[in-house]
Amino acid sequence: MADSKANAGRLLDIRNLRIEATVYPPGEAPKTITLVHDVSLTLEKGKVLGLIGESGAGKSTIGLSSMGYGRGGVRITGGEVILNGRDILKGGKEGLRKLRGREVCYVAQSAAAAFNPAHRLMDQVVEATLLHGTATRAEAEKRAVALFKKLSLPNPETIGERFPHQVSGGQLQRVMTAMALCSEPDLIVFDEPTTALDVTTQIDVLAAIKDAIRDTHVAALYITHDLAVVAQVADEIMVLRHGRLVEWGGTRQIIKEPRQEYTNALVSVHEIEHNEQQPGTTPMLSVKNVTAAYGGGLVKVLKNVSVDIYPGQTLAVVGESGSGKSTLARAITGLLPPEQGSVFFDGRTLGNRLADRPKEDLRQLQMIYQMADVAMNPRQTVGTIIGRPLEFYFGIRGRERDKRVAELLDQIEMGKGFIDRYPAELSGGQKQRVCIARSLAAKPKLIICDEVTSALDPLVAHGILKLLLNLQQIEKVAYLFITHDLATVKSIADSIAVMYRGEVVRYGSKSKVLAPPFDAYTDLLLSSVPEMEIGWLEKAIAGRRMESAGN
Amino acid sequence: MSSPVVKLVAQRVALGILLLLAVSVLIFAGTQILPGDVAQAILGQSATPESLANLREQLGLNQPAYIRYFHWLGGVLTGDLGTAMSSGQDIATSIKERLWNTLFLAFWAAIVAIPLAITLGLIAVRYRNGWVDKMISGVALASTSFPEFFIGYLLVFYFAVEHQWFPAISTVYDGMSLGERLQAIALPAAALTLVVLAHMMRMTRAAILNVMQSAYVETAELKGLSAFAVIRKHAFPNAIAPIINVVMLNLAYLVVGVVVVEVIFVYPGMGQYLVDHVTKRDVPVVQAVGLIFAAVYIALNIIADIAAIVANPRLRHPK
Structure with missing residues (x-):
């Protein structure tokens, strides 16, 4: 065929690909939705x-269509997938x-x-x-x-x-x-x-x-x-x-x-202007020389960690997985009692164990998690989820509660119409917003945000970060922001603690931590963040080779 | 074998032994709570208080319960299960042959039922939600839902009365060849197979379906493996632990729960022996049989635990 000769160098040719799936919304008749609308692409x-x-x-879905594969109930219903000159959709199983x-x-x-x-x-x-x-x-x-x-x-x-x-x-x-x-x-x-x-x-x-x-x-x-x-x-x-x-x-x-x-x-995502606030005179929460371990003291995950958080400011804790970031949060909240050291809050010592803390202390420290969908009861409505801390901490019930819930929904830029929805009916970003509202409902002084934007798409994450910064302005709440993403840190932090294998290796105000001279680990961390620039990878790898040769 | 596996297995075995001891206390205590004692049972209603006291002295029944318990336990550990009151025979000797018969029946029922159940489970997963799956599930469920005596009599009616392929009464005796024995137990084995089949089949299906959602199953599909190869090679090995558990539970049922089937087919096994002596209120025999059944149950569950440990590559090959 003349056509195939002209396309001799062409490996994959997807033409007008249409992919559909049947969804079963609760309480409704099954319906067919279109996932891919007539997309065409070629690859040499x-x-x-x-x-x-x-x-x-x-x-x-498009990627897998080149293998004729549909995940779950996904079906390729239209178009051609031509691989090496033949339409694979016509080849049968x-x-x-x-x-x-x-x-x-x-x-x-x-x-x-x-x-x-x-x-x-x-x-x-x-x-x-x-x-x-x-x-x-x-x-x-x-x-x-x-x-x-x-x-x-x-x-x-x-x-x-x-x-x-x-x-x-x-x-x-x-x-x-x-x-x-x-x-x-x-x-x-x-x-x-x-x-x-x-x-x-x-x-x-x-x-x-x-x-x-x-x-x-x-x-x-x-x-x-x-x-x-x-x-x-x-x-x-x-x-x-x-x-x-x-x-x-x-x-x-x-x-x-x-x-x-x-x-x-x-x-252009991730470019949020955030002016760094200078630390105040007295920290609101102080972590002093905390050492914590799992397995009855066998596996030390935090080694002599000390950090301070000032009222209305954000401390970002950065590090790779296994560096002890989330364990620090667990130690502060009392979920994992420290072996040594203690946590001071508002001038008093917090009980080491969760059970030792009065309700008031629990209210002041709230948490938001990475996985918003598993952090909410799937059988409760948004209204119940956000209203729960209001009932639990303040005893607000009935109409007053509903009014307060509506205000909170307004604060997280979601309308009143969401009050009767279930978590499954929300998008990932909306779920995280509901979790933020739930933590705000307790009127805490500190919110611990554990990788809250990691599971979200960049644009959605961007929106969440902006929301968190706005809320900080209004509510004067402090954040302990745990993340592995340095771009997030740059846009939200006032001070930064870099953690590596359970130790704080670098700690100070944002401008100080992100300015040279760097220690080896912070340098590695900073130089590993991909930049939107062709040839960055080669440069970064070459930089590393030179360094290790120098050592 | 690496150390964590050895440690875990040792733990399970130790726990099993402890559990068996606890069960022996329960069995002994349970039979003590019953009104009357062996002496009264032997002498009957017309016994005079003097003769009762004499017999109790003779049997050592006037000693405190814990001493009698240790006496009984000591006997069990040395293979002496006591003597049956009703016949005066040594329990260990009469049980030995019957236990062997029961195990023989259970073994052949298991040999048929386990591979059949797992294969049917695999096929059900392969054609999941299609008519093959529904038929397998339906038939298996129906066979389990019928009481075993009903299935037993149905089998007798068709295969023994109508067609006379197999005997209706499964008598076995010394000197029978293996073939004759197998023919004798064909019907009770078939009845047992039908009873335990569905449970194992459905668990196999559910356990495999559970891992069919995993990313590694998708990886296997994207390598171009056929649907059945994906299930057999990639899904089944990861579903083995729950399957073994159910298989062992059913094996235990084959040994311990055969009472009804043995009675229907007049098969000289443990079940029949137990039923006979319960009606005669022969406490030492009931104690001995109860202890043996408990031992079988615990042993099979330990084997299931150990098999699940050994099947887990994380425990077999630590970091």
């Missing part, structure tokens, strides 16, 4: 296309099975969940290769070991003998990339491969993925909500929203000269 051999957008934009794991491979967001805990890594890595009969077991294992080396995994010869739980998250993500590359596919779908990783780990995995793509000439669909990340690996970027195409162009054009307003919003 060896090129990388970034798919970007907030959750619900249809990124993963057998045809799809032959291409999955052979022509197209998939790298999932959480490798920790995507590896089968019951089998050794090597068995899983070579499984697809053996299934499709493209190599013998010995060849496949040799190939896998070579890939482990290429992805700079430790002990490449023996890491395949391990089980998934014996390997760290960042390493697993690299093993998963090796698994995808092992069958020597034409296309790999990377579905948020670094989103679940710490910022310091993300940079290594990102570099490993980029090198592997370059050296194996495999094409890739790279799905993420982080524009700065995709700018490092993609040749072209496609911006999606609500299952529709917003903008599609070269990487440089998208991040430097976005043509659509939505793209512009994505590019």
